[in-house]
Every structure is written in C-alpha cells, then in structure tokens.
C-alpha cells in the first residue's frame with residue numbers, strides 16, 4: 046500500500062523483559078526542529094512503551110542532518126550505548142543540496158553501524174514539503190520517530206537472542 050494511504054506507525058508493540066537494560070543514544074538534528082522534536086518524543090515514548098527505561102536514553106543534538114553521522118559515531122563508540130537512533134528531516138529545496146545530504150547521511154549512518162557492530166537506525170524523513178514531514182512526525186501518517194524507536198528495540202532483541 047502506498048504510504049499516502051496508511052499510518053506508517055501502526056504496528057504491534059511487544060514487551061520484552063530485557064528491554065529495560067538496553068541503552069540508547071538518540072541524535073537529533075536541529076534543522077526542521079518542529080519535525081525532529083516530535084520524532085524525538087515519538088522515539089522515547091515508543092521505547093518506554095516497549096519496556097525501555099528513560100534513564101537509559103542519552104540525547105545528542107547536531108546542527109543538521111548532514112552531521113547525524115558524526116553524532117552517531119560519537120555515541121556508537123561509547124560503551125554505555127547499545128544502539129543509536131538518528132533523527133532528521135531533509136526537505137527538498139530548489140537545489141541539489143537535498144540529494145547530497147540524503148546520500149551522505151544514509152551511507153554515513155550505515156558505515157557507523159557496521160564499524161561499531163551496533164544498530165544505528167535511520168530515522169530521517171526525506172520529503173518534498175514541510176507538510177509531508179509533519180504528516181509523518183505525529184500527523185496522519187504516524188510518526189517516523191515511533192518507528193525508529195521500535196526498530197532499535199527490535200534490532201537489539203534480535204542481536205541479543
């Protein structure tokens with residue numbers, strides 16, 4: 046089904062007794078702050094609803110999505126972080142800047158995960174308009190932050206089972 050017709054965050058949460066021990070690092074881009082703050086709220090509330098502990102969540106703010114890779118690397122290298130969630134929102138403008146940022150952050154985040162052998166979650170909205178982003182950050186299409194939080198929990202559970 047096309048994403049325009051469904052709430053992308055409508056999936057089942059299942060609690061796992063180990064989740065309270067998982068430690069998360071969340072990197073939040075300051076660009077399009079209205080969107081990324083809502084995604085952050087979604088990510089932490091989902092982690093907690095799945096059994097996570099708020100005290101085990103560390104936040105790091107970076108200026109823009111391009112800097113998510115460096116933020117992810119900073120958190121991933123910490124022994125007290127098991128998984129990293131990257132939250133950003135890149136909105137198409139009139140130039141090719143969008144393409145370069147999206148390409149760089151997708152590859153950069155992938156590389157950090159492989160390098161540190163920890164889940165690094167791509168919670169980055171890449172939209173044509175601010176409205177499309179807001180629809181996916183707590184609006185009619187759910188919250189990409191929820192999905193990112195759930196994905197981090199699921200990956201840790203998968204890798205620790």
Ligand code: DLZ
Nearest residue numbers: 074076108109110111133134135136142
């Ligand atoms: C420069 C820029 C532009 C034009 N658009 C966005 C955007 O839509 N979303 C986002 O997260 N960041 C944007 N940035 C900032 C870049 O990510 C980066 O912070 C700067 O290029 C400095 O490296």
